[in-house]
Amino acid sequence: MHIPDGFINGATSAGFGVAAAGGVGAALRQTGKYLSDRQVPLAGLVAAFVFAAQMFNFPVISGMSGHLMGGVLAAVLIGPWAGFIVIAVVLLVQGIFFADGGLTALGLNIFNLGFIGALGGYAIYRMLLQALPKNENGVIIAAGLAAGISVPLAALGFVVQFAIGGTVDLSMGTVLTAMLGTHILIGIGEGLITAMVIGAVVRSRPDLVYGAPDYTGVRTEVLA
Amino acid sequence: MTRDRRIFVVGLVAALLVAVVVAQFASSDPDGLEYVAEQEGFLETAEDHALAGAPLADYGENVSDNSWLNTALAGTVGVLLTLAIGYGFFWVARRTNGNRPESSIP
Numbered sequence: 001m002h003i004p005d006g007f008i009n010g011a012t013s014a015g016f017g018v019a020a021a022g023g024v025g026a027a028l029r030q031t032g033k034y035l036s037d038r039q040v041p042l043a044g045l046v047a048a049f050v051f052a053a054q055m056f057n058f059p060v061i062s063g064m065s066g067h068l069m070g071g072v073l074a075a076v077l078i079g080p081w082a083g084f085i086v087i088a089v090v091l092l093v094q095g096i097f098f099a100d101g102g103l104t105a106l107g108l109n110i111f112n113l114g115f116i117g118a119l120g121g122y123a124i125y126r127m128l129l130q131a132l133p134k135n136e137n138g139v140i141i142a143a144g145l146a147a148g149i150s151v152p153l154a155a156l157g158f159v160v161q162f163a164i165g166g167t168v169d170l171s172m173g174t175v176l177t178a179m180l181g182t183h184i185l186i187g188i189g190e191g192l193i194t195a196m197v198i199g200a201v202v203r204s205r206p207d208l209v210y211g212a213p214d215y216t217g218v219r220t221e222v223l224a
Numbered sequence: 225m226t227r228d229r230r231i232f233v234v235g236l237v238a239a240l241l242v243a244v245v246v247a248q249f250a251s252s253d254p255d256g257l258e259y260v261a262e263q264e265g266f267l268e269t270a271e272d273h274a275l276a277g278a279p280l281a282d283y284g285e286n287v288s289d290n291s292w293l294n295t296a297l298a299g300t301v302g303v304l305l306t307l308a309i310g311y312g313f314f315w316v317a318r319r320t321n322g323n324r325p326e327s328s329i330p
Binding site: 001002003004005006007027028029031032035036037038039040041042043044045046047048049050051052053055056057058059060063064065066067082085086088089090092093094095096097098099100102103155158166167168170174175178179182183186205208 | 232238242271273280303304314
């Protein structure tokens, strides 16, 4: 879900650009509070992995594909604010080097995938975690469900942006219905991929998963 | 090899495998937003990308006639670039205010 230039007018794009820049500043400060020096390369690696995963468009319905957003995946692995940075970095690289996602639309995309996807998605993950079994399966299910829900929510973000600054006059009802309908389906793929990756990491190195509580109580301080 | 270095190598290999091998099987159908834009008739409002002439624009589509090679190249360069720039951002994050010296970790 990478908005190209032209869908949303300049003023709206600029407004979201300012919000995104503020978000990156806040994310750098917040991440600096908990990230240790040893985690810096791994956090960079999460960004690289999200970039890679976004290259894989999976088929959804005839004539339409979807790809991972990765906000919840990154947030559960390294924390919500670091997840926000991951999204911003991936969108920046895609926009500058791969002509994927408009440059003036960068703020719009960071808003949908970073603010809604990573930060909002992580808040949903924390809520779901309360209601699920207190073990690694709970972590995997909560991550998958939150990731799945985050996709139609991000699509809703686009609908709001389109309502504010869309360059064509369309019925918002039909755009809303179309965006939600398609992205609920894409969310299934997001949820499955997220659950698969979080599952692989949490079962082998639970200490590396920021969002996984220490259920065993015997976790060694390998990161400190 | 330390545990940290091992997990880093495993993760990097996984990212490269996804970008170089799994991405070869990517669907070329439009994604959700593009699909909706087409259906609702606002796809033509999209402007050409300002950097559409970049060497790896559209994931290396125009590098050679071999699409397997183009994707592999774009995937490898993209993973390494994102790793480097991501590392840079997190390095800066570690050094912005709010951080604490490494030695103060209990």
